[in-house]
Amino acid sequence: MSEHIQAPPVITLKTARLILTTLQMSDLDEVMPLITDFEIMKWTSRPPVQNIDQGRTWLSARALGPSVFNFAIRQLSSPTIEALPQIVGILGAVDIPTCGYIISPSYAGKGYATEALRAFIPAYFEHVRPASEGGTGHDVLNAFTDTTNFASHRVLEKCGFVRCETLKNEFESWHSGMRDSIVWRYPRPGTTLEELGGGSSMSTRDDETFVPPVR
Template identity: 30%
Template sequence: MFPELTRDDVFRLETRRLWLRWTRMADASAILRLAGEKAVAEMTAAIPHPYPVEAVEPFIFAMRKGNALGEHLVLAITPRAKPNELIGMIGAHKQATGIPFIGYWLGTPYWGKGFATEAVQALIDTLFTLVDVPAIDADTRVINPASRRVLEKSGFRQEGSFLKSLPARGGLFPCEQFRLDRSTWSALKSWGSSGWAHAPDLTPEIEAASGEPCPA
């Protein structure tokens, strides 16, 4: 599904404030520290809490391998001015339907700054530009209104609610399903270099986490 362009670790996406790049082994300590926080982990399907130290490097290797094989596209979220400083992760994954699924997480020190929205919109733009897909899927736990708002600001429409298996949480939990179709994205594609041209949001974003990518 993912093109040759994304299968080399020199691939990156740049936004006004962010640099999205492949993960590196040097990111291990930041992933352990940020993803392992309870506030982040509890909103995801597979990030354990506490996060085992021995799980970090195998996770990074798996994400890099999957990128190289075109199985997914998982990127570290970093400040554009400090591309070696991981602050979160974002990724797109294959589904049996042929429609990619996206998810993300941000460390708590970086909540409320609009970084998740900026990263999500950059990945959306890239997927619709490079991959011939009719839509993109995402979901979020019903107790995570901040992630819901990130998706809504990026053009996603809620498709309904369902029970999703969250292995690291120990069972099935209520989640909301979202979809952004290509025609809606095309209609919204009036943003410039500074981001999507949506009306300003007067409420702060928490932007904790949504879906994957998560360690096994």
């Protein structure tokens, strides 16, 4: 049962305009408006959740367990974080080494996804051990986008991700059938994709848990 799976330690990241805090089950009420929204979920492989029980299942897969590394995105409204403002998005790695993000349409176009992802990248590489340490780590951060999700393309480009390849019929959309995906990669600082052999052989992920980047 998900309630018996351990929650990860709470980590807080701050940027000029945002607070990113480890996603928790207590965030469910604030997360529900995001994961029930068609405009947000249309880019993902799963449809909007229909009720609180489905929402709890969705959130538990991203907030519980030893390998999750996901954050709630909030606007920074004051110098302190004693009273956390409303969640406006979610960012993280459900399936390491692949990241994804969702942003409320009400806050799209403000650069929040870019700002949050720039803060997440160094935290991710600090959290994930290098591949050289026993072969269990990762030296690259992947992202997959629908070929027509141009807003997400711009976010990844601004954050320094490299567009590596296009995969035909790579995932099945819940509302529009089979879709092509673009593979993006970001190497661990101090390395390059060329050194890491950043070709198609690195594009591995688990279809059961994958959530493509949004906006």
